[in-house]
Amino acid sequence: MSSRGPGNRDFGRRDHRTSEDRSRDAAARAASRRRRPPPRRRPPSGGHTFLWLLAIVAVVVLLAYAGLRGLADRQDPGDAVTTAAETPNRVVFPEGLRREDIAAILDEKTGLSGQEYLSLTAPGARGRQLARAKQPRSLEGFLFPATYDVYSATTVEELVEQQLTAFADRTAGVDYTAAARKNLTRYDVLIIASMVEREVRRPDERKIVAGIMYNRLRNDMRLDIDATVQYALGSWKTDLTAEDLDTDSPYNTRRYKGLPPGPICNPGEASIRAAARPAATDYLYYVAKNDGTGGHYFARTDAEFQQAVARSRSNAGG
Secondary structure, three states: OOOOOHHHOOOOOOOOOOHHHHHHHHHHHHHHHHHOOOOOOOOOOHHHHHHHHHHHHHHHHHHHHHHHHHHHHHOOOOOOOOOOOOOOEEEEOOOOEOHHHHHHHHHHHOOOOHHHHHHHOOOEHHHHHHHOOOOOEOOOOOOOOOEEEEOOOOOHHHHHHHHHHHHHHHOOOOOOHHHHHOOOOHHHHHHHHHHHHHHOOOHHHHHHHHHHHHHHHHOOOOOOOHHHHHHHHOOOOOOOOHHHHOOOOOOOOOOOOOOOOOOOOEOOHHHHHHHHOOOOOOOOEEEEOOOOOOOEEEEOOHHHHHHHHHHHHHHOOO
């Protein structure tokens, strides 16, 4: 039987091309496929874009926070917490003040407690460490005189730390070699500097007076410095009586030989440098001229000193 339908009609689709034509068409289609560009990728949907933006913002915020934290970590821990709009109270502590004097300024010109200041700077372990002493010492001498910014958030403890830091910074370059050759410690130099600060008004005389103190110590003489008596009395009174001069205190160099047990004030950098490297002279005495210049007469012998005292009294109208 035949497999084709009635009438022998071909219901299929005939390809009238020759085999050569079909080969050329196949080659053309293959070349066309090679030239066709790669399919385009669909852009991310709106939801994916939003998520990417959120991720970028999060990274920026984290980096900014890390930068601020790093800046805060680099700040001095003694710095007061302030706001950009706050104007600081600029408080001046001149050279030559005692702890009590500084406390009085705090009570008068700031909201800080003078009593708390005295408590924090009283004899203790911190002073002993700074003085390299065996017994507790106060911070007298180490409370560097300068101008300090006091803000509403400043604490007494922060102020004390600022003063101690200023002392360390300003005395870092002091040469103590000359003092060491005289068997004087850095704390001894600070004690001498405190006496120079109270005794001398003219900058050009600091090294000379410091040298006189060195000479008297070497010769086992009393220092006979009135400022130490004033410190022992707790008052910077100018006219000292015979009773004052006989005050029984280890700070009274009119009565006891050698250096007092600690500084009698907080000296400035110039006096510290003078005390560390004094002038080399053979002077053993000095007395205020009382002529309005703030200077002193210097003498090598007791006889010269007595003449200088007479001139000083004459200048003062005595």
